Amino acid sequence: MRDVARLAGVATSTVSRALANPGRVNETTRRRILAAAEQLGYVPNAAARNLRVGASNIVMAVLSEPAIANGASQIVPEVLQTVAATLSDSGFNLLIAGRSRSAATETHIPDLAVGGIVRGAILIGAAEPPSFGRRSLAGAGIPVVSVLQDRSAAGIPSVVGNDREAMRDAVLHLIGLGHRSFFYIAGPAGSYHEAERFGGLADALAAAGLSERAVVRHGGGHSFQDGFQSGIRAARAYLARERRPTAAVACWDGAAIAFMSTVRAQGAAVPGDVSVLGFDGVPVGAFCEPPLTTLRQPTAELGAKAAEMLLALLDGDAAAPPLKTTLPNRLLVRGSTAGPRNARA
Amino acid sequence: MRDVARLAGVATSTVSRALANPGRVNETTRRRILAAAEQLGYVPNAAARNLRVGASNIVMAVLSEPAIANGASQIVPEVLQTVAATLSDSGFNLLIAGRSRSAATETHIPDLAVGGIVRGAILIGAAEPPSFGRRSLAGAGIPVVSVLQDRSAAGIPSVVGNDREAMRDAVLHLIGLGHRSFFYIAGPAGSYHEAERFGGLADALAAAGLSERAVVRHGGGHSFQDGFQSGIRAARAYLARERRPTAAVACWDGAAIAFMSTVRAQGAAVPGDVSVLGFDGVPVGAFCEPPLTTLRQPTAELGAKAAEMLLALLDGDAAAPPLKTTLPNRLLVRGSTAGPRNARA
């Protein structure tokens, strides 16, 4: 920068101003400075700027345990992608703070915040609370937004899908087709999505005047399970039943896909013997046999919305963002659902 | 830090030493300093450290155009995940530098390097050259490693799968089953993987003494296409043919899955009428109808290896890394491939 100043025949502070506040400097000198900077291939030192300003232009994405890739689900990567793109368009960079294997390096997540490296954080579908040791992310004093998981109760603005309502409506659709008995394939116990989606199923049963016993719940252990594996195990349990429900509802597409594949391999027809409903809307569902009926999460919108909210927070917008923003999931009716065979009886 | 020094009754320089070079300071004073730091909840300011040292502990991942999520492929997210985990275990953070939508913010990718924000870069399967405008990443003087794509010709250490050999062997397997005519579903024209994989197919034909005309090549336009879409289009083209090859080989699993689903919907049997071979080894392939035979990329190993190489480079290891490291893909033979029907004739 000193070199640029020298070449342009001005002081370094003028260079700084010319680059940052185009308005506060004479147009001709500004041109001269820009030319000099161009000629010298000058690139501002971000570290120095961060130190001086006391803030960086990096935002941290805190991912959930199963992390970036998991089963068939591309939900997290899809959200991540829009978040990155949205931030990037505003000149922010995205730092991935996956939970590491060693607990020792875990601490560094909140440290990044108080250490001045990151300016804000976006929690993506993490099941764990955003606090580590005695230090909490929230306590670091940086803006935080959550997406895919509702943390509004903790005071964190959250952007989520209407999982509960969407699931309720989808199950009501199945009930409308004539189904009266359900097999539910649970996600990880205690997870937000699991609670919401099973809740939606329960809501639908209640709304239709069915007993809670109309649903058999399978899985939902505390240990994390790959989506496909849980689908396979669920299929085995389903096939072993004396009386098989006519519809299976999965918490994830991955489980639904593996369930479908497994029961068909054992001779059960889908949707003839059992209708299957997934959740997430992964693209590959359209190419399953039969194509999977599912609820598509608006991943791009979720990511964009969350990023925008964080950007607003970073801009110090006066208006506090709503604590909970809900975007609709969309029901994609495909071949894996139909009326039960004996519905016509 | 001044507060810590004061509380411990030492100079700030001693605090700095105590925290960085545990050996170069008296054990008792070190304890005192650590206690003080603990008590005050001191976290070093990373920006200041970066400025002073002239290097950060952030590594940048440059992703390819289709970016993080794409079709059925979780290759990039899987690699990204291991890369992030490996770096994290060594105290490095990962910054995502996806290509942004506006060309204006594109420049900032190499700028991150020369601006002192990032200390190294890892190119993940990007089709574009790692240079933007007149500035190139390579010219920024930071260590760079490429994974999923061979850039050794550009002097960049690369970690890749043995796509060509793996494809050759897989096709030889098909030839061994009796196939003599092939339908190839191409990936994006000019892409590294497309070239390697089609090359492997050609190698196999040559090795088996078959003519180049034993393969019909479909697709491979320059415009980027979603993997599923290209599979659907390929299926239409395949079905429209007078004489249909007995085996279809896809550059990606996504295309293979969509191809399989589409031809089956039109009455063609898999593998009865046509065997299908994919590439990537996405987990969902096991649950397709029929389960997809494919070549699995060693994503975790690729990511870990690339990250380790970058770490070695950052540590200033004397030994230059090999320019090209090749890890084996693994053939997963499943239900989508079998001998052609008339092979028995």
Next chain:
DNA sequence: CTGTTAGCGCATTCAA
């Protein structure tokens, strides 16, 4: 509108 000055928090010289 522009130049001078000071200091962000840290690591590292050089003395002691």
Next chain:
DNA sequence: TTGAATGCGCTAACAG
């Protein structure tokens, strides 16, 4: 082994 002093590159007061 420790303290004092210096400067990394930049921005923001304050003067001019």
